Amino acid sequence: MEATASDGSADGSPVFYLVGIPSLPESLFLPIFFVFLLLYLLILVGNALTLVAVVAEPSLHKPMYFFLINLSVLDMLFTITTVPKLLPLLFLLGDRFLSFPAYFLQMYLFHGFACSEAFLLVVMAYDRYVAICGPLRCPVHVTPQDNTALAASVWLTTLLLPIPAVVQTSHVAFLFTVHVYNCFCDHLAVVQASCSDTTPQTLMGFCIAMVVSFLPLLLVLLSYAHSLVSVLRISSEGCSKAFSTCSSHLLGVGTFYLSIAITYVAYRADLPLDFHVMGNVVFAILTHVLNLLIYMLRNKDVKAAVTKTACSWGPKNAGKP
Numbered sequence: 001m002e003a004t005a006s007d008g009s010a011d012g013s014p015v016f017y018l019v020g021i022p023s024l025p026e027s028l029f030l031p032i033f034f035v036f037l038l039l040y041l042l043i044l045v046g047n048a049l050t051l052v053a054v055v056a057e058p059s060l061h062k063p064m065y066f067f068l069i070n071l072s073v074l075d076m077l078f079t080i081t082t083v084p085k086l087l088p089l090l091f092l093l094g095d096r097f098l099s100f101p102a103y104f105l106q107m108y109l110f111h112g113f114a115c116s117e118a119f120l121l122v123v124m125a126y127d128r129y130v131a132i133c134g135p136l137r138c139p140v141h142v143t144p145q146d147n148t149a150l151a152a153s154v155w156l157t158t159l160l161l162p163i164p165a166v167v168q169t170s171h172v173a174f175l176f177t178v179h180v181y182n183c184f185c186d187h188l189a190v191v192q193a194s195c196s197d198t199t200p201q202t203l204m205g206f207c208i209a210m211v212v213s214f215l216p217l218l219l220v221l222l223s224y225a226h227s228l229v230s231v232l233r234i235s236s237e238g239c240s241k242a243f244s245t246c247s248s249h250l251l252g253v254g255t256f257y258l259s260i261a262i263t264y265v266a267y268r269a270d271l272p273l274d275f276h277v278m279g280n281v282v283f284a285i286l287t288h289v290l291n292l293l294i295y296m297l298r299n300k301d302v303k304a305a306v307t308k309t310a311c312s313w314g315p316k317n318a319g320k321p
Contacts, residue, residue, distance in 0.1 A: 013100040014174040016190070018085075019181045020096070021277050033087060039289050040083045046292040047072040053305035060305055064131070066147050067124045068295055068302070070154075074120060075288040078113040081106060082184045082284045098185070100170075107185035108166045111208075114283075115158035118216040121253050123150050125223040128246050133230040158212075162187075165208055169201050181273050182280055213260055220253055248298045252291055259287040 024032075051072045054060045085098075085106070098106070127147075165187055173196035182189040187205050191198045227246065263279040296302050 014176055014178050015100065016098045016103040016178045016180050016185070016193075018096045018098065018183060018185075019179055019273075019277075020183050021274050022181070023272070023274050036083070036087060036285060039285055040079060040087070043079045043285075043288050043292060044076055046296060047076045049306045049309055050292070050296050050302060053302065053309040056309060057305040060301060063127050063147050064124070065302070066144075067120065067127060067151065070151050071117070071120055071124070071291065071295065074113060074116055075291055078110075078117070079285070079288055081109045081113060086183045086281070086284065103185045103190070104166055104170050107169075107187060107190065108162055110185060111162040111165070111187060112159045115161050115212045116154060117256060118212050119154045119158050120151075121249075121256060122216045122219045122223075123154055124249055125220040125253070126150075128249055129223040129227050132227045132246070161208060161212065165201070165204050168204055169198075172196050172198055172201060181277065183277055184280070184284065186280060213257075217253075217257060224250070248294050251294045251298070255287055255290045255294065259283045 051069050054065045054069045054072075169187060169191060172191070172194040174193070175195055178190070178193045180186075180189045180193050188202075191201045191205065194201075224246065259282055263283050265279070296306060
């Protein structure tokens with residue numbers, strides 16, 4: 001990382017210059033811009049349709065779909081936080097500067113939503129565990145109030161979790177203009193761009209990353225281990241139905257943690273800076289595209305509800321009250 005002195009902002013606080021992908025040829029700016037713009041719109045429109053379809057369809061008012069619409073909202077918020085700055089930054093040579101408050105606000109939201117997804121996947125795994133291991137007890141032990149409390153706990157806990165790292169990092173020393181080799185505001189990137197000792201910030205970031213990455217993964221694996229034991233005790237027809245129920249969520253979990261692994265390897269391995277940045281782009285965009293495809297297109301009930309909702313918004317119904 002590199003930091004160079006410049007004029008900074010008018011009030012003397014540092015400004016952050018997002019470098020993007022340094023070696024990206026100009027001839028690829030527009031093609032890649034339109035590809036990522038298409039993916040951005042797909043995430044927003046697809047998740048909005050999923051949200052409306054699940055809310056509007058009474059047969060989908062079940063715990064699994066309640067958590068699915070939480071995931072849809074989360075994917076939209078995460079995408080809105082990162083992509084609108086990423087697109088002009090990378091591909092149309094837009095304004096690359098961010099003020100000090102804007103940088104740390106985006107960093108807080110970026111890591112907060114990433115934490116939320118990790119813990120929401122745990123709650124979804126628990127829901128699948130209850131549905132498989134105790135279907136007769138499910139209405140008693142998992143009430144709508146319990147689902148709301150679980151979702152609220154996920155949002156509250158994980159939005160509070162990044163605050164210590166963000167506050168601590170905002171107090172390290174920077175030169176007036178900080179060159180950050182990334183396409184949005186990441187904790188590790190700005191720590192590496194500091195001109196002071198950042199050992200405490202690096203340690204805190206590492207500890208939070210371990211809590212957010214490995215603890216949820218361990219809980220998900222334990223949940224599915226118990227589910228697997230229960231599945232092996234039931235009939236072959238029940239096994240097939242149980243595995244079908246869990247397959248989409250397992251794919252979603254695998255996609256999420258694979259993207260984290262790609263980001264981590266891109267940072268830690270001795271690779272060119274472009275690979276570091278692209279690892280973050282994979283996490284910021286492709287993960288949420290795959291979430292949409294996995295949870296919507298692989299679920300026939302959601303797909304039918306989305307199709308019904310989309311048709312009701314079509315031109316044939318435009319003039320109907």
